Amino acid sequence: MKQTICFGEVLFDQFRDKSIPGGAPMNVALHFQQLGFQSLMISMVGKDRQGEELLSFLKERNLNTSLIGIHESLPTGLVLVNDQDPKNVTYEIVEPAAYDEITWSEEAQEAIDQSEVFVYGSLATRNEISRKSLLKYLSHTSTLKVFDINIRPPFDDLELLEDILVHTDILKVNEHELQILADYHEFGNDPEITCEKLEEAYDLRLICVTRGDKGAMISQKGEIFEHEGYQTEVVDTVGSGDAFLAALIYGYLEGEKLEDMLDFACALGTYVASHKGATPKYDIQTVRQIMG
Numbered sequence: 001m002k003q004t005i006c007f008g009e010v011l012f013d014q015f016r017d018k019s020i021p022g023g024a025p026m027n028v029a030l031h032f033q034q035l036g037f038q039s040l041m042i043s044m045v046g047k048d049r050q051g052e053e054l055l056s057f058l059k060e061r062n063l064n065t066s067l068i069g070i071h072e073s074l075p076t077g078l079v080l081v082n083d084q085d086p087k088n089v090t091y092e093i094v095e096p097a098a099y100d101e102i103t104w105s106e107e108a109q110e111a112i113d114q115s116e117v118f119v120y121g122s123l124a125t126r127n128e129i130s131r132k133s134l135l136k137y138l139s140h141t142s143t144l145k146v147f148d149i150n151i152r153p154p155f156d157d158l159e160l161l162e163d164i165l166v167h168t169d170i171l172k173v174n175e176h177e178l179q180i181l182a183d184y185h186e187f188g189n190d191p192e193i194t195c196e197k198l199e200e201a202y203d204l205r206l207i208c209v210t211r212g213d214k215g216a217m218i219s220q221k222g223e224i225f226e227h228e229g230y231q232t233e234v235v236d237t238v239g240s241g242d243a244f245l246a247a248l249i250y251g252y253l254e255g256e257k258l259e260d261m262l263d264f265a266c267a268l269g270t271y272v273a274s275h276k277g278a279t280p281k282y283d284i285q286t287v288r289q290i291m292g
Contacts, residue, residue, distance in 0.1 A: 011077025031246030195219035239278020
């Protein structure tokens with residue numbers, strides 16, 4: 001069984017009527033678990049009821065929680081979700097949170113080195129402690145490194161994000177974030193040219209660009225693969241991008257062709273968007289049925 005590992009926030013998404021466990025890296029880890037990988041999570045929760053509930057939830061989903069620490073003073077992470085428009089969900093990220101102070105450990109470094117892939121986002125790097133820990137992990141491993149960038153004010157310091165990009169093998173962005181990177185580097189407005197130049201600048205193996213209900217695109221060394229996405233009745237889009245990323249990496253690790261990876265990723269993202277919450281239960285055959 002392949003081992004995967006994710007770094008970053010674990011938290012609760014607070015909707016109008018309920019709280020649901022969330023956090024992009026955690027969602028990716030849970031999807032890896034459902035796709036048949038052994039999955040671990042490096043993070044921190046508070047010494048509070050929410051932290052206990054999160055750890056219980058993850059254990060129920062068979063996720064290894066041995067690398068999730070408990071912070072003595074900071075609270076478990078919280079995001080306030082406004083989903084009145086299911087296709088354009090907005091978020092208010094509460095700070096500070098326990099995941100702002102994820103400390104480096106030799107145990108976690110060894111787990112990263114023994115994994116097939118290391119996935120990380122940028123939200124957990126808003127604080128210097130977590131950022132330094134991530135950079136240390138990245139600079140001391142040869143494991144495949146996947147960056148799910150999240151350029152969202154006020155956590156949008158591109159100079160800090162560049163420090164992470166230089167260690168990255170695979171970059172996932174949405175089309176808005178891609179244009180922000182293009183403007184920062186003065187690459188112009190052509191997404192394909194921007195991808196090619198970013199690959200050269202940061203020595204990336206590939207870039208995946210998500211386009212919401214318009215599908216997604218993969219760029220690899222000048223080759224472009226596009227998928228228009230699958231149509232569905234959207235319940236909410238929370239976590240659909242995380243499912244997409246997990247499915248994409250699943251295909252990559254299984255040695256699938258890029259167009260097949262993209263097809264499967266779009267199908268799983270669609271499945272999640274048609275259900276409430278970021279990590280509904282499913283099996284691979286259910287996703288394959290969407291693909292026809």
